[in-house]
Amino acid sequence: MADIVWLTLRLAGVTTLILLVLSTPLAWWLARSRGWKAEVAGAVVALPLVLPPTVLGFYLLIALGPNSPLMAPLQALGVRTLAFTFEGLVIGSVIYSLPFAVQPLRNAFQAVGEDNLDAAAMLGASGWQTFFRIALPLSVPGYVVAAILTFAHTIGEFGVVLMIGGGIPGTTNVLSIEIYKAVETLEWGRAHAMAALLAVFGFAVVLTLLRLERRVSAPLLNER
Structure with a gap:
């Protein structure tokens, strides 16, 4: 049981870190474009919000097969396939959880406001300086929400990880897959x-998000 929990947390953690990095420039561009x-x-x-997980998993299975x-460039390096591997699960999780990271960051960047960005530009700040000194600090709550949502969404994945992972013990067998296996073998206590x-x-995730939203909204309401 401990190894299954660790594998699930590892997948969620790696996916979250990758998505926070990849989603930052994408969300910034979407917010400004x-x-x-x-x-x-x-x-x-x-x-991924509207596609059935099995559809996405099916095409990922083909793409990583x-x-x-x-896979041609990787096969030259001795990697024949990424399907049914932990790395394949990470790729699938990154794609499947992408909107849960991008949208909170996009909303946070949009909330920064043009006035703050224009003021920084008028003071001679470059584009990079404006982003790192103004937009990024003001968007920290968005990063917290994105991290929580991405981590939680990855923990609960089933269709995608089943399609491209197959539930191999010690490699791709995460909690959601193990629950399915326990039900199949009538191990009700384990499944419960x-x-x-x-x-x-x-x-806990939902409660944390609601409390965070309340804390972020409170100063704005007090200003009115």
Whole structure:
């Protein structure tokens, strides 16, 4: 049980760190851009929200499989496939949880306001200085929300990880897959224990987000 929990936490942690890095420039561009290109990019980012996980998992399974053209460069290095590997799970989790990282950051960057950015520019700050000294500090709550949502969403993944991971013990067998296996083998007590653990975790995540939202909103309400 401990190794399954550790594997699940490891997957969620790695996915969260990768997404916070990758989502920052993407969310910044989406927050600052207008026009059809930004709309199309935003729709692509949000696609995992409406696609059935099995559909996304199916195409990822093909893309990461040994016959995929995408695997050709890695096959030259001795990597035949990323399907049914931990690395493959990370790739799938990053894609599946992308909107849960990008959208909070996009909202946070939009909330910074043009006045603050224009003031920094008038004082001679470069684009990089404006981002790191103004936008980034003001967007910390967005990063906290993005990290919590991404971590929690990865913990609860099932369809995608089942399709591209297969539930291999010690490699891709995370908590959600283990619950499914326990139900299949009629191990109700084991399934109850793991399901209750995830239910408590989910409640804690929702409560934390609500309290965070209240703390962030309180100063704004007091200013009015």
